[in-house]
Amino acid sequence: MTVTVRDLRTDVPAEVAEYSDVRHQALPHILWTPAAILHNLTHTPPSARNRSLVAEQDGELIGTAQVGLAHDSPEPGQGYLNIYVRPDRAHRGAGTLLVRAAEEHLTAHGATKLYAWVIDAPANRAFAERHGYRASRSAHFLRLDLVNGALPPRQDLPAGAELRTGADFADDPRPVFRLDAETMADEPSDVEFAFTDYEAWLAETWRHPQFSPELTSVVLVDGRPAAFTLARTDGGTRYGTAMTGTSRDFRGRGLAKLAKNDSLHRARAAGYTEALTGNDAGNEPMLAVNKWFGYEVCGTEVRYVRELG
Template sequence: MTHFDIVPVDPSDPSLVESWLAAQEAVHEHDFQGLRPFNPHQVLVGLVVHDPDSRREHWAAVCDGQVLGYLGIALHDRDNTHLAGFQLGVHPASRRRGIGSALLRHAEERALEDGRTSLTSWVDLPSEHSPDVRGDGGPFLIAKGYQRSLEGALRVCELAAVDDDALDRLWDESWKRAEGFELTVYHGVPNQRIIEGVAYLHARMYTDMPRGDWDLQEAAITADTVRAWERQRLQRGVLNIQAAVIHKESGDVAGLTEIHVQAGDERHCLQGDTIVDPRYRGHRLGTILKIANQRRLCSMRPWMRYVWTGNAVANTHMIAINESVGYRLAGANAVFQKKLGSPSA
């Protein structure tokens, strides 16, 4: 067994940060080829930009100045304070030496020290749709007492391959079902007219989407939360392109969607929340939102090539909308969860 120390990643230690970053890049290149590329800029910015919702901890397993493995922990403070999230990886050249087990024990100890009762991680998995994905943390976590709690699927939209004529027809057909609604597109902080409704719908994401056995509970999201998110995105260099539909008679925000364009990546971007208020479903609003925001992305970032999204496998309605606007299946992931009593052996 290799001797190593688990230490916090100090942003002021350039050699540690460089080795920590290199370990993450090596894991991605070895394990997750064919999925959304590793973005070093966002990893580095995450060391110094405060998360308004969670305390983020960054740890490294270090031997002789070299990072052999890494661990990120999110201790949620805004809501779901029973829950902690984590991501860990071990450099491909340093595996089967007990490093992953030690990092996982450290995550559990930190979660217990902070009074958390559930520890969870989203893990990308091999699948027939992502033949170059070799990493599979699932069996490791199952052996440590974790349960596979929610099945997910990854999809990608190659923007240049989208059939614009078919999208035009879908757009026209959808608006025939959406009389009494209007569309607004924007980026950054929503205006005062809609920000409360936007916050309400973001909160509903926690309860409306399929959650399987994932111990995710209601969210406490207000207009101030939305403003804080946008401040953080500005600090991280993330452009949040958004669309919302408004019910004209009531003024309610009936639905929203968003796409995150991260600094340091001008080819791949990430779909954020999409939701339609249950009171206004059945009007093709989700389809309208997706088409509108996808086209706004193309107008603002014409060199962008791919949009990535993830859905619970059980979310068949949203998956059908995504596939209708050009997404194809590209991989699999899952939530692994452990109810904490004592750290792993």
């Protein structure tokens, strides 16, 4: 009955699938797949010191941890640990062991400030606070029923605007990268990112196994990429938007709505039944956009921080 912690065995497909299932049970509002988990592990730069840990009991995985350094932040010493335990295997000590192993790894590599996303439930928040973490910002998960929900009708494009898909940029995705980098820089966050590495973006985003260029929508204005929504799928019936945003020069014109509406309509037509996304709780403009589409909040996480002396 002893719980032990070790690294995920990435060369054992059944274990990677079990790791993915534990994450799905703990947090079903994200598209977890074994292929995505392996991709994230193998395409994160070595400087991130990335690890996936598991808590095991009697041959069964009951908890997981994503651990690493914010390698793309200009401020050194920032680490993250996201701990998820199977809800029906809670209170066995797995979470505490995972936190201990994660913190030892991060501090050994120079981390002085640790960030953790924590499910917004009394027991989860109390657990984080017992381990010395204090609450910071929060973020919502949102869900849209593509079968029974009523999407807004498609809108007419303004003069000079046209819609493209991500597939139209297959030969040269750099314009999409520039748009993604600019909008990500303005996302509310505890950690500042220097999003400048095109090759890393290609590996981590454009070639991500869940990325759907066919369902990704880009609005061009006079030939210039102005707004987009980046789509992912789980290979089944679930669709998610990993990012939706507008270039600073084109904000306030409803272009993000145009991009996302186009993507959602095409996702529904392709047979996807559920749309998922997430927003920082302080990102009121994007929350309003998603409410206009019919999304409803289905869960919340709180960002907790621990500063080491």
